[in-house]
Amino acid sequence: MEIGSGPLRIQVVSDGRVGMENQALGLAEAVARLKPAEINVKRVRWRRAFDWLPVGLKSPGMLDPAGDAPFPADGQPWPDLWIATGRATLPLSLAARRLGDGHTFVVQTQDPRIDPAGFDLIVAPAHDGLTAPNVVSITGSPHRITPGALAAAAPAFADRLDALSRPRVAVLIGGRSKAFDLTEDHALALADRIEAAVRAVGGTLLLTFSRRTPALARAAITTRLSDLPGWIWDGTGPNPMFAFLETADHILVTEDSANMAAEAASTGKPVHILPMIARKAPGKFARLHADLAERGAARPFDGVLETWTYQPLAETDRAARVILKRMGRL
The missing domain is CATH 3.40.50.2000 (Glycogen Phosphorylase B;)
Incomplete structure (x- = not known):
């Protein structure tokens, strides 16, 4: 994948719900802690008449214009890294991988419940049991806690x-x-x-x-x-x-x-x-x-506030390192 030497252009895409957006944004922020990056957040939604359609039948023209435009305007550069989460983003992630013409590395969080091969990388909770060569399993989901x-x-x-x-x-x-x-x-x-x-x-x-x-x-x-x-x-x-x-x-x-x-x-x-x-x-x-x-x-919880210690989880950071390695930037 051909990527320039400047700051990574990262696009975060979700339906705007905080829990969903924080997964993709947390992963983007973890990447940015490892490499200089510019993060752009897009919140999308589908027109009510089309929201029920299966992923494979949706097209960008069905998006609600009240949401953000997920793709760059003509003449504008595509992001280096696209990180999306949630059902609403699946058709857009598949399209971004195709339209990005090999420049945009597409990452989806959560189990998409469609063929994993449609994405460059999937960061999925280990408890979902999803396995594929392009799947990174982590404990829990990506988040913004550091x-x-x-x-x-x-x-x-x-x-x-x-x-x-x-x-x-x-x-x-x-x-x-x-x-x-x-x-x-x-x-x-x-x-x-x-x-x-x-x-x-x-x-x-x-x-x-x-x-x-x-x-x-x-x-x-x-x-x-x-x-x-x-x-x-x-x-x-x-x-x-x-x-x-x-x-x-x-x-x-x-x-x-x-x-x-x-x-x-x-x-x-x-x-x-x-x-x-x-x-x-x-x-x-x-x-x-x-x-x-x-x-x-x-x-x-057994009713007693017992104290113990352990190594804090840093799964979002681990997933970010895998992304950069797959992109050839680490």
């Missing part, structure tokens, strides 16, 4: 966090998904266990909710834990999650989110997995948690 990012986020919240006593317990609550549920009763049971554990160590609570957390569960947990010292973020103002992870001594994560578990394990701090109500066999989540346990990062 020691530097966490340290940089902390000062903005110092007035709320510095006075809190230790141990500080960060709790990341997810919600309803295809595999798990969080009912009001289960939320109250989790809150009781969390409260008992925090009080037992004389600690403070740092709690955030997911967009998927049901309103009743959110309200139940907030009410039950509101007497604990600390901070329950209500969703207003800047998101303190990075600062929470930076200052925490323990991290509790509900088992429904592979992203949150992998992000928490990148801190090197004890990660305790909170049980949810299973709606089907846990499958890939069980495989991820077993992987994290084997690495010494995570354990099922």
